Amino acid sequence: MKNFSILEPPMIPPSLTMACVEVSATAASEVAFEVERLSMFYGDKRAIDDVSLTIPSRKITAIIGPSGCGKSSLLRALNRIHELVPNTRVEGKVLFGGEDIYAPTIDPVAIRRRIGMVFQKSNPFPTMSIAENVLVGLKLNGVRDRAFLRERLEQSLRMAALWDEVKEDLHKPGVSLSGGQQQRLCIARAIAVEPEVLLMDEPASALDPIATAKIEELIHELSAGYTIVIVTHNMQQAGRCSDYTAFLYLGRLIEFDSTTKIFSNPSQKRTEDYITGRFG
Amino acid sequence: MKATRQDKRFWRKTKSAIASGLSFVCALLVIAPLALVLFYLIRSGASAINWSFFTELPKPVGVAGGGMANAIVGSFELLCLAALVGIPIGVLGGVYLAEYGTVRGNYALRFVADVLNGVPSIIWGVVVYGLVVLRFKSFSAYAGGLALGFIMIPLIMRTSEEVLLLVPAGYREASLALGVSRWKTTVHIVMKTALKGIVSAVLLALARVAGETAPLLFTAFGNRFWNHNLSEPIAALPLQIFAYAISPYDDWHRQAWAGALVLVTMIFVVNLIVRFLTRERIT
Numbered sequence: 001m002k003n004f005s006i007l008e009p010p011m012i013p014p015s016l017t018m019a020c021v022e023v024s025a026t027a028a029s030e031v032a033f034e035v036e037r038l039s040m041f042y043g044d045k046r047a048i049d050d051v052s053l054t055i056p057s058r059k060i061t062a063i064i065g066p067s068g069c070g071k072s073s074l075l076r077a078l079n080r081i082h083e084l085v086p087n088t089r090v091e092g093k094v095l096f097g098g099e100d101i102y103a104p105t106i107d108p109v110a111i112r113r114r115i116g117m118v119f120q121k122s123n124p125f126p127t128m129s130i131a132e133n134v135l136v137g138l139k140l141n142g143v144r145d146r147a148f149l150r151e152r153l154e155q156s157l158r159m160a161a162l163w164d165e166v167k168e169d170l171h172k173p174g175v176s177l178s179g180g181q182q183q184r185l186c187i188a189r190a191i192a193v194e195p196e197v198l199l200m201d202e203p204a205s206a207l208d209p210i211a212t213a214k215i216e217e218l219i220h221e222l223s224a225g226y227t228i229v230i231v232t233h234n235m236q237q238a239g240r241c242s243d244y245t246a247f248l249y250l251g252r253l254i255e256f257d258s259t260t261k262i263f264s265n266p267s268q269k270r271t272e273d274y275i276t277g278r279f280g
Numbered sequence: 281m282k283a284t285r286q287d288k289r290f291w292r293k294t295k296s297a298i299a300s301g302l303s304f305v306c307a308l309l310v311i312a313p314l315a316l317v318l319f320y321l322i323r324s325g326a327s328a329i330n331w332s333f334f335t336e337l338p339k340p341v342g343v344a345g346g347g348m349a350n351a352i353v354g355s356f357e358l359l360c361l362a363a364l365v366g367i368p369i370g371v372l373g374g375v376y377l378a379e380y381g382t383v384r385g386n387y388a389l390r391f392v393a394d395v396l397n398g399v400p401s402i403i404w405g406v407v408v409y410g411l412v413v414l415r416f417k418s419f420s421a422y423a424g425g426l427a428l429g430f431i432m433i434p435l436i437m438r439t440s441e442e443v444l445l446l447v448p449a450g451y452r453e454a455s456l457a458l459g460v461s462r463w464k465t466t467v468h469i470v471m472k473t474a475l476k477g478i479v480s481a482v483l484l485a486l487a488r489v490a491g492e493t494a495p496l497l498f499t500a501f502g503n504r505f506w507n508h509n510l511s512e513p514i515a516a517l518p519l520q521i522f523a524y525a526i527s528p529y530d531d532w533h534r535q536a537w538a539g540a541l542v543l544v545t546m547i548f549v550v551n552l553i554v555r556f557l558t559r560e561r562i563t
Binding site: 079081084086109110112113114115116117119121123125126127136137140141186189190193195199 | 382383448449450451452453454455456457458459460461462464468469472473475
């Protein structure tokens with residue numbers, strides 16, 4: 001654990017370099033996402049209303065707000081995973097590394113390869129062992145090199161702080177792990193494909209406080225190598241582990257600033273009311 | 281006041297007892313025919329089942345012994361042909377409904393599949409008679425397999441759609457978020473997760489068509505001898521049972537009972553396998 005430096009930039013497997021030509025350019029710049037006047041609709045219902053914000057690279061950005069404010073929708077718009085739900089539609093732009101991911105020439109599969117995601121409910125594939133779960137992304141993208149896969153398996157599990165707990169049980173089903181371990185397995189699975197960004201949709205909301213603390217510590221460590229955007233309804237969590245915080249209310253972005261500023265001296269009355277617990 | 285309350289309580293209890301008694305009787309009425317059929321089948325058929333029943337061809341009338349070997353093998357051949365038609369189209373149709381179709385298109389497709397599931401099986405026999413038998417001027421195993429396959433398609437399609445929809449959306453999202461393409465997600469994640477359910481759907485459809493007689497009358501036609509040429513008429517267990525059951529000979533009647541017992545046992549075993557598979561899927 002100690003001899004592995006988490007500060008190393010994520011290396012790119014040779015087989016995936018074709019898919020991520022712009023990696024170096026993005027990693028070098030300060031900005032990961034530029035969201036420009038984004039609106040999202042589920043049928044006629046507007047979930048996000050004209051949101052613009054700039055998400056910095058290699059930092060942790062938290063999105064907070066009361067239930068139904070559109071924070072998950074905003075997160076899902078960042079890697080186009082919302083397109084799985086029929087009748088969704090977006091307006092506006094999301095620039096990732098300077099490129100609009102909603103441009104007609106963009107393949108959403110290639111985008112998602114660079115922008116990983118961890119979900120609220122841990123979802124290791126029930127038909128697969130721990131090792132298969134971690135490597136499934138690489139294998140289904142055509143990586144066959146056994147030595148490389150073995151190396152990525154250990155590396156990903158170490159980065160997800162799970163290696164020491166499962167190294168003897170790699171062939172056991174992923175769903176045999178405890179809830180917190182399953183969520184870290186999902187994080188290992190997401191980072192095994194070497195994305196540049198990790199989107200996290202309330203990754204600790206289904207976990208007990210000890211497992212939550214582990215996930216938060218992990219998020220903090222991962223932020224050295226990844227841009228992390230985390231949705232949380234837990235304000236303490238946002239305060240503890242993020243660098244920047246966006247406050248959403250009724251689909252609109254009320255305020256976006258450094259987490260210290262938002263939690264100590266917010267410029268908007270509604271932000272203050274929300275973080276002090278007066279509503280929401 | 282207190283007495284009335286007790287009266288009410290007594291009346292309530294009585295109503296409850298009557299209702300549960302009635303439902304128990306109804307449950308018995310459901311099970312009783314099955315039990316009676318099985319009992320009668322075993323009593324009448326078991327005596328005619330012996331080794332030669334499974335290994336010998338039918339004997340001429342008046343000659344003792346003989347069996348239904350050709351019909352048993354013929355039924356298996358027909359089921360294999362039906363599986364070739366029914367499984368790929370049925371399963372892929374289910375995948376389309378569960379994973380790809382649009383809301384309105386799916387509505388229409390489901391409606392058509394449900395109507396097809398309700399079409400009497402003899403209609404399928406007539407359809408294939410017109411499509412294949414008349415064109416090639418011969419009854420054949422191909423025609424029989426095709427008719428059974430047509431019956432299987434909507435059955436498998438609807439059942440596999442249902443088991444695919446049971447796979448939580450979270451698995452699809454997790455796979456897509458790894459940069460895995462849609463079709464690889466469908467094959468390697470969704471279908472793999474639902475595999476036992478799909479196998480169950482296929483087995484149930486096979487069990488259903490294994491006992492079909494009407495569609496085979498116009499297509500496979502039946503055959504009293506061995507036939508290994510699939511473009512010729514072929515024997516099938518239900519057809520043989522039918523032919524023997526309407527004959528005037530006691531000897532053949534006994535053989536028909538034995539054939540029915542074999543058929544029911546096969547279907548029973550398939551259902552047991554499905555039970556076993558689905559039980560594992562749920563826990």
